[in-house]
Amino acid sequence: MGLRHYLRHSTNSTLITLDLGYNSIRDNGAQVLSEALKTNSTLTALDLEYSLIKDNGARVLSVALTYNSTLNTLCFRSNSVADNGTHALSESLKTNSTLTTLDLGNNSIGDNRAQVLSEALKNNLTLTSLDLRGDLVTPSGAQALDEALKSNSILTTLILERNSIGDNGARVLSEATPVAVSEEATTAGAPACSLQKSEIGYP
Known part of the structure; x- marks a missing residue:
């Protein structure tokens, strides 16, 4: 309740970045945050990494984005x-x-959900960076993303490292789009989210 009240009613305009990662927000907390985001007019960056949020939490936050x-x-x-x-x-x-x-x-997106995201990319006019690292995407999912990028000229960075798109998936994406695609594997672990940058680049 305190977070919702603050985001709704605070008169200072200095809160532009909010890092709630690793805080066990869960779906109930996501509901509270969603209600606050509907009216907040200062926040530009939100980190919810590893917050134990599931489907319902993602759904209510999506509503807030509208x-x-x-x-x-x-x-x-x-x-x-x-x-x-x-x-x-x-x-x-x-x-x-x-x-x-x-x-x-x-988030274990997989090919079917990658297809769903791909359909959204065909209509989105603002997203410049999409990170799908470690999301179980295979060549089929890469093909769906490629089809979306053929009609999307806004996205400039697509991160697909630690997936299994293989040579065929990488070739399809690299030949058909000007997007910077990262599929490089790493043994050092994924870096934490950076809210100081407007674009997620190569790790």
Whole structure:
């Protein structure tokens, strides 16, 4: 309740970055945060990495994205977004006009959900960076993303490292799009989300 009240009613305009990663927000906390985001007009970056948020939490946050007009960076890495959450996020991407950086890494997105996200990319006019590292994407998912990028000229960075897109998937993406695609594996572990940058680059 305290966070919701602060985001709704604070008169200072200095809170532009909020890092709630590793705080066990869960779906109930996501509901509170979603209500606050609908009216907050200062926050530009939100980190919810490893917050134990599942489908319902992702769904209500997606609804908030259709109202919020300031958030440009959302880190949702290492949560548990399943079918409903992915569909909700995708629908919000079709209408949201401020989000430029979205990190969905380590959410086990898989090919079917990558297809859903791909459909959203065809209609999105603002997202410049999408992180799908460690999301179980195979050549089939890479093909779906490639089809979306053929009609999307806004996205400039697509991170697919620690997936299994293989040579065929990498070739399809690299030959057909000007997007900077990272598929490089790392043994040092994924870096934490950076809310100081407007674009997630190579690790």
